[in-house]
Amino acid sequence: MPDIFLSTRGLYARGARAVPLMIIGAMLTMSGCATSNTSDAVIQIDKAQSSEQNISSLTSVINANPRDPEGYNVRGSAYGRGGDFKRALADFNTALQLNPKFYQAYANRALVYRNMGQQQQAVQDYTAALQINPNYDVALIGRGNVYRTAGQDDAAFNDFSKAIQLGTTDGRAYHNRGLIYQKRNQQDKAIDDFSKAISLSPNSPEPYNGRGISYIALNDDDNAFADFNHAIELNGNLAESWANQALVYERRGDKAKAARSYRHAVGLDPKYQPAKDGLARVSGAG
DSSP states (O other), rough: OOOOOOOOGGSSSSSOOOOOOOHHHHHHHHHHHHHHHHHSOOOOOGGGGGOOOHHHHHHHHHHHHHOOOHHHHHHHHHHTTTHHHHHHHHHHHHHHOOTTTTTHHHHHHHHHHHTOOOOHHHHHHHHHHHHHHHHHHHHHHHHHHHHHHTTOHHHHHHHHHHHEEEEOOHHHHHHHHHHHHHHTTOOHHHHHHHHHHHHHHHOOSSHHHHHHHHHHTTTTTTHHHHHHHHHHHHHHTHHHHHHHHHHHHHHHTTTHHHHHHHHHHHHHHOOHHHHHHHHHHHTOOO
């Protein structure tokens, strides 16, 4: 993802030791990358969805109403959530053949394409859904997510903002627009969006991590620390949350606690670079 540039206001922590601006910038960049995996519309695989019993039940509905596109859409969604993308595509194709105006099926197929790494096809399907229903927030947020991960921030921002203007109650629109504000170093606006995302999705750790990183950029370590700790309370298995907590410890000069949190983050995700880099900086402590 493109680099993030911050003002020198985020260069030093209040108190003992300085954390270089480039480190905070790296945390901002990785925050945007990491949270996208869980807060975007990427399918979370659930094999039970494509179990023989579930699919058999859905197939019975289709056999009873073979000209009803909704049955294929529902079964396609089950295949998709179960990770069987080939069968999911086949069902969505059938649904769209039966009803070419079925905008929900376009958005569902787009999500499968996205999970298959076929981003251009995903954008085309989200766009097709929006041509049929320009107010469909699911397609706006989905297409915005594809644009954002491709580095097309202006296009993504426009899609998220349109969904918000339409009154979406999906916190991902605010969260992902907040990531763009954050990347633009508009931290106050980012914090407002992350806070709205939290109000809509209070059990999601991602907007807490996002807001905490913006607080760090504004040198507000206390609020950042509270957000990172709450993210850990919500889900203690995210390396990002532990690495963020460690960064606050590091900025406070507590290298022992920083090392323990960085080490825990590395244990959760050995490939998470901010945690590896942080542990190297404070190595020998803890």
